[in-house]
Amino acid sequence: xxxxxxxxxxxxxxxxxxxxxxxxxxxxxxxxxxxxxxxxxxxxxxxxxxxxxxxxxxxxxxxxxxxxxxxxxxxxxxxxxxxxxxxxxxxxxxxxxxxxxxxxxxxxxxxxxxxxxxxxxxxxxxxxxxxxxxxxxxxxxxxxxxxxxxxxxxxxxxxxxxxxxxxxxxxxxxxxxxxxxxxxxxxxxxxxxxxxxxxxxxxxxxxxxxxxxxxxxxxxxxxxxxxxxxxxxxxxxx
Numbered sequence: 302x303x304x305x306x307x308x309x310x311x312x313x314x315x316x317x318x319x320x321x322x323x324x325x326x327x328x329x330x331x332x333x334x335x336x337x338x339x340x341x342x343x344x345x346x347x348x349x350x351x352x353x354x355x356x357x358x359x360x361x362x363x364x365x366x367x368x369x370x371x372x373x374x375x376x377x378x379x380x381x382x383x384x385x386x387x388x389x390x391x392x393x394x395x396x397x398x399x400x401x402x403x404x405x406x407x408x409x410x411x412x413x414x415x416x417x418x419x420x421x422x423x424x425x426x427x428x429x430x431x432x433x434x435x436x437x438x439x440x441x442x443x444x445x446x447x448x449x450x451x452x453x454x455x456x457x458x459x460x461x462x463x464x465x466x467x468x469x470x471x472x473x474x475x476x477x478x479x480x481x482x483x484x485x486x487x488x489x490x491x492x493x494x495x496x497x498x499x500x501x502x503x504x505x506x507x508x509x510x511x512x513x514x515x516x517x518x519x520x521x522x523x524x525x526x527x528x529x530x531x532x533x534x535x536x537x538x539x
Contacts, residue, residue, distance in 0.1 A: 306334065327416070331348070378411045440466065
């Protein structure tokens with residue numbers, strides 16, 4: 302049984318979430334709160350839950366601000382009417398991002414993601430949820446939220462205020478910085494900064510020649526002079 306709390310100033314959505322929790326056998330609602338200040342008080346009083354359903358746009362203290370001040374936040378599922386906070390939310394390592402209105406099936410999928418992240422690391426043949434083999438990245442492409450598996454990313458290229466995320470089949474232009482994405486990928490050792498404008502997934506390197514990484518599918522990424530020493534040392538551990 303997982304305990305949960307709801308913080309959402311949208312009364313209709315809060316009631317909908319409460320109903321969805323009632324329909325979910327492995328969830329127990331501990332608190333349903335209408336604003337970020339009440340949520341901050343709840344956690345500062347020592348209350349703990351396994352998962353938090355959190356709205357973003359709230360007066361006085363929004364959801365992302367609340368996350369930043371919590372020293373030990375639970376698993377967080379964002380529930381918001383806005384898509385444009387997704388990059389900031391995932392930089393704070395939220396588990397899922399639900400855009401209102403969402404149905405019970407999508408709610409259940411998010412809860413299952415929490416359950417899989419909380420599964421014991423010793424579960425037979427189950428990869429750790431935080432490992433590169435099971436982690437996904439949600440990015441906003443135009444008006445859509447797109448799920449990208451980290452393993453499929455060949456490289457990321459900086460384009461001023463945007464980045465170009467390249468996979469074998471697609472290129473995604475995303476409004477964020479290379480530094481922000483590098484921080485998001487910090488726990489994934491296969492990703493290395495190899496140039497001031499490039500992040501590289503070393504899993505896809507086929508060869509290296511003249512300080513250029515040749516990737517599967519005919520892609521090429523330059524290795525900057527100031528990054529070469531760390532890069533080649535990193536390759537020795539692969």
